[in-house]
Amino acid sequence: MLKEDRHNIILEETSTNGSSSFQLLCKKLAVSEDTIRRDIRELDSRGLLKAVRGGAVSVSRIPHHYREREHTDIEQKKVIAKKALTLIKNKQVLFFDGGTSVLELAKILPADLNVTIITNSFPVANALEDHPLAEVIFLGGRLNKMSFATFGNETLKGISKFKVDIYFFGICSISTSSLSCKDLEDAELKLAMMQHSVKTVGLCTWDKVNSESTYFIRETKELDILITEKDKSASPSKPFTKLGIEIL
Amino acid sequence: MLKEDRHNIILEETSTNGSSSFQLLCKKLAVSEDTIRRDIRELDSRGLLKAVRGGAVSVSRIPHHYREREHTDIEQKKVIAKKALTLIKNKQVLFFDGGTSVLELAKILPADLNVTIITNSFPVANALEDHPLAEVIFLGGRLNKMSFATFGNETLKGISKFKVDIYFFGICSISTSSLSCKDLEDAELKLAMMQHSVKTVGLCTWDKVNSESTYFIRETKELDILITEKDKSASPSKPFTKLGIEIL
DNA sequence: CAATATTTTGCAAAATATCGCAAAATATAG
DNA sequence: CTATATTTTGCGATATTTTGCAAAATATTG
Numbered sequence: 237m238l239k240e241d242r243h244n245i246i247l248e249e250t251s252t253n254g255s256s257s258f259q260l261l262c263k264k265l266a267v268s269e270d271t272i273r274r275d276i277r278e279l280d281s282r283g284l285l286k287a288v289r290g291g292a293v294s295v296s297r298i299p300h301h302y303r304e305r306e307h308t309d310i311e312q313k314k315v316i317a318k319k320a321l322t323l324i325k326n327k328q329v330l331f332f333d334g335g336t337s338v339l340e341l342a343k344i345l346p347a348d349l350n351v352t353i354i355t356n357s358f359p360v361a362n363a364l365e366d367h368p369l370a371e372v373i374f375l376g377g378r379l380n381k382m383s384f385a386t387f388g389n390e391t392l393k394g395i396s397k398f399k400v401d402i403y404f405f406g407i408c409s410i411s412t413s414s415l416s417c418k419d420l421e422d423a424e425l426k427l428a429m430m431q432h433s434v435k436t437v438g439l440c441t442w443d444k445v446n447s448e449s450t451y452f453i454r455e456t457k458e459l460d461i462l463i464t465e466k467d468k469s470a471s472p473s474k475p476f477t478k479l480g481i482e483i484l
Numbered sequence: 485m486l487k488e489d490r491h492n493i494i495l496e497e498t499s500t501n502g503s504s505s506f507q508l509l510c511k512k513l514a515v516s517e518d519t520i521r522r523d524i525r526e527l528d529s530r531g532l533l534k535a536v537r538g539g540a541v542s543v544s545r546i547p548h549h550y551r552e553r554e555h556t557d558i559e560q561k562k563v564i565a566k567k568a569l570t571l572i573k574n575k576q577v578l579f580f581d582g583g584t585s586v587l588e589l590a591k592i593l594p595a596d597l598n599v600t601i602i603t604n605s606f607p608v609a610n611a612l613e614d615h616p617l618a619e620v621i622f623l624g625g626r627l628n629k630m631s632f633a634t635f636g637n638e639t640l641k642g643i644s645k646f647k648v649d650i651y652f653f654g655i656c657s658i659s660t661s662s663l664s665c666k667d668l669e670d671a672e673l674k675l676a677m678m679q680h681s682v683k684t685v686g687l688c689t690w691d692k693v694n695s696e697s698t699y700f701i702r703e704t705k706e707l708d709i710l711i712t713e714k715d716k717s718a719s720p721s722k723p724f725t726k727l728g729i730e731i732l
Numbered sequence: 733c734a735a736t737a738t739t740t741t742g743c744a745a746a747a748t749a750t751c752g753c754a755a756a757a758t759a760t761a762g
Numbered sequence: 763c764t765a766t767a768t769t770t771t772g773c774g775a776t777a778t779t780t781t782g783c784a785a786a787a788t789a790t791t792g
Contacts, residue, residue: 289790365632516773519772
């Protein structure tokens with residue numbers, strides 16, 4: 237096996253898992269730990285990953301405060317993302333907003349899926365960086381440094397240029413009457429994305445169901461599909477079914 | 485067997501597997517390892533694959549990531565960035581393109597500087613994340629996964645909405661007659677940024693001075709200031725001074 | 733601070749690369 | 763067709779690089 241091949245495998249392992257260990261890698265590649273150690277040091281010096289004690293972590297331009305938010309309820313979000321994935325077909329054009337469940341979906345997008353993703357979220361764009369087929373259109377605008385996404389009039393105008401197949405909506409708060417969130421500009425953005433997509437799919441962990449926040453986005457009944465981590469037969473989903481929303 | 489046939493087999497083997505080794509190839513083709521070695525060296529020089537220790541890897545597999553570029557000549561780039569910093573005043577609005585020297589400038593921007601930075605580069609936006617005062621406007625468009633920056637018509641239209649104070653131009657190639665670069669879309673973008681700024685400041689490591697690339701951007705004389713890591717009294721900067729360009 | 737795990741360092745063996753050269757193959761000229 | 767030049771190929775000797783091991787140094791944990 238070529239050193240180059242080893243390097244590629246190490247990079248792939250590191251970027252897909254976020255990290256990799258000497259122990260695992262030296263077993264997988266059938267070389268000594270020292271060799272892996274030297275490989276990782278070399279890749280580090282080239283800036284392709286970061287060597288740490290015990291192995292390596294992937295370099296990411298995405299700030300840590302975002303990462304922290306990301307890690308809450310990660311398992312539920314993965315379940316939600318898997319369900320959402322079944323809705324995506326080849327050649328579709330999709331809106332992805334800055335929600336963390338949506339980000340999870342971006343991460344598990346299969347490599348053979350050929351889609352165009354329009355987003356205002358840096359983390360989403362970053363997750364799709366190594367995807368071979370996904371075309372990414374980034375929405376311009378003023379950068380919000382907290383959520384690491386763009387907002388404002390420019391972003392809204394950008395959205396209005398499209399009419400996409402599906403909008404994957406990261407839900408902040410949902411009640412039987414309204415969809416709402418904690419930030420005015422985020423509310424404006426989410427409304428615009430709903431208006432410029434054929435179908436809106438809400439991604440939502442259970443704890444956000446039946447809650448309301450300051451900024452109204454739109455009536456809940458405008459939602460087409462709602463995905464949570466629970467089974468669709470779970471009782472509190474009934475009121476939503478009555479509104480004509482499909483539960484997944 | 486013709487040499488051409490061997491070359492074709494080597495290329496096919498390399499591109500289908502992503503890599504190929506001398507050992508395998510010399511067995512498969514029933515020639516000595518030296519012959520394969522020479523073949524691969526020739527194919528490398530023609531840019532059809534990349535020779536590495538032990539064999540060859542396919543060129544498509546080697547993404548020219550900015551992450552890799554970022555680490556070369558880092559010290560020179562820091563010197564350049566420090567000089568560029570002296571040009572920036574409070575309340576100014578600036579264009580930053582995706583050059584690595586420009587990125588270095590974004591990294592060292594003092595915390596008390598209150599500026600608006602308009603960029604198409606994710607790394608630049610990311611570098612400014614922790615800056616308390618810098619407002620960041622991100623230019624939308626199609627995301628290029630290699631350079632991790634946006635390009636295309638949308639991006640150009642975004643640029644045309646502004647007339648900024650200074651454009652910090654990451655130079656790819658500069659001769660006394662022309663500014664040029666290796667990518668058509670990058671050339672378009674750089675031209676647009678020049679046209680929509682009052683002053684253009686070129687950031688350029690010495691090794692790029694007096695070189696030319698495929699895509700013409702604009703006449704060199706349109707540049708207002710040129711910054712390199714060398715002292716301005718360095719002799720080869722004279723021809724540029726003659727064009728009315730200030731050297732820093 | 734001791735016990736343990738991890739990393740660094742120097743080193744020798746193995747693998748790989750380079751160089752010069754001569755034999756073989758191919759091309760060119762008369 | 764023959765003689766000569768040119769290119770290609772394989773071989774052996776000699777660098778250079780890579781690899782795994784063991785001891786020493788360093789970091790981590792309780």
